[in-house]
Amino acid sequence: MPYEVVKYLGPQPGDIIVDGTLGGGGHAGLILERILPKGILVGIDQDKEAIEAAEKKLSGFKKNTKVIQGNFKDIGKILTELKIDQVDGILLDLGISMHQILTPERGFGFYPSPENLKSPLDMRMNTETGITAADILNTWKERDLTELFFKLGDEKYSRSIAMQIVRRRPLETVGDLLEAIKAGTPPSYRAKSLKNKWAANVFRALRMEVNN
Numbered sequence: 001m002p003y004e005v006v007k008y009l010g011p012q013p014g015d016i017i018v019d020g021t022l023g024g025g026g027h028a029g030l031i032l033e034r035i036l037p038k039g040i041l042v043g044i045d046q047d048k049e050a051i052e053a054a055e056k057k058l059s060g061f062k063k064n065t066k067v068i069q070g071n072f073k074d075i076g077k078i079l080t081e082l083k084i085d086q087v088d089g090i091l092l093d094l095g096i097s098m099h100q101i102l103t104p105e106r107g108f109g110f111y112p113s114p115e116n117l118k119s120p121l122d123m124r125m126n127t128e129t130g131i132t133a134a135d136i137l138n139t140w141k142e143r144d145l146t147e148l149f150f151k152l153g154d155e156k157y158s159r160s161i162a163m164q165i166v167r168r169r170p171l172e173t174v175g176d177l178l179e180a181i182k183a184g185t186p187p188s189y190r191a192k193s194l195k196n197k198w199a200a201n202v203f204r205a206l207r208m209e210v211n212n
């Protein structure tokens with residue numbers, strides 16, 4: 001898939017390309033190989049751990065790479081600060097990275113594994129600032145939680161899940177949230193869910209709200 005994405009982006013030698021969701025730098029590395037020797041890759045990610053991993057992976061391309069910890073919604077400001085007024089392509093690979101989902105302390109993992117069950121309800125991509133999933137789950141009104149799960153998660157049991165969350169406050173761990181989702185959904189719904197992803201909608205909605 002990364003090869004197809006880069007093929008359609010079509011970077012050429014000398015291009016300036018923005019990767020707004022740098023992650024571990026997989027796509028960025030492929031882009032860099034194609035824009036050398038004079039091209040510039042601006043890599044943005046709000047996650048400090050992603051920035052560290054990408055810097056390591058792309059260390060052979062230092063001259064051609066600008067790595068910035070930030071949100072791609074600030075792309076205009078970031079490019080102005082770099083004195084770049086025009087780019088040849090922008091890549092956004094939306095979602096969470098494997099690193100984020102496989103690091104239990106981050107609270108992104110929704111499979112009921114023993115490590116995930118104990119994880120704090122954080123879900124921030126930038127762990128240095130902002131509200132956590134626990135802040136939302138423990139303080140929002142029931143009707144606002146319902147709307148969040150419905151609008152951003154497309155979750156048809158939004159209302160009953162929100163009711164169970166409010167009843168169980170305070171929620172502290174991923175396990176607490178999974179219990180609330182279980183109590184708010186019929187067993188048949190969970191059994192039908194492909195790859196045991198019955199909690200994915202609620203997690204997606206929370207992730208989007210927490211990370212703007």
Ligand SMILES: C[S@@+](CC[C@H](N)C(=O)[O-])C[C@H]1O[C@@H](n2cnc3c(N)ncnc32)[C@H](O)[C@@H]1O
Binds near residue numbers: 026096
């Ligand atoms: C699916 S991963 C990207 C993987 C990357 N393409 C690679 O090849 O390794 C998505 C990344 O986007 C970042 N991200 C998500 N929303 C963001 C935003 N609004 N601004 C900056 N980074 C964001 C996440 O922190 C995560 O590292």
